[in-house]
Amino acid sequence: IKAQLPSNIMLHSLFLRETPNSFAEWFAEDNE
Structure with missing residues (x-):
């Protein structure tokens, strides 16, 4: 995504939700 x-x-940050109880969060500051 970043390259695009x-x-x-x-x-x-990025928030992905598959179902109401299944999700993933990503924060750029966690990878610095």
């Missing part, structure tokens, strides 16, 4: 963004856009 324009250079002036930074990915801060």
Whole structure:
């Protein structure tokens, strides 16, 4: 995803939800 963004856009966080009880969260600051 990050590679597809324009250079002036930074990915801060990502939230994926499959069902009401199944989800994943990702934060860029956790990977610095």
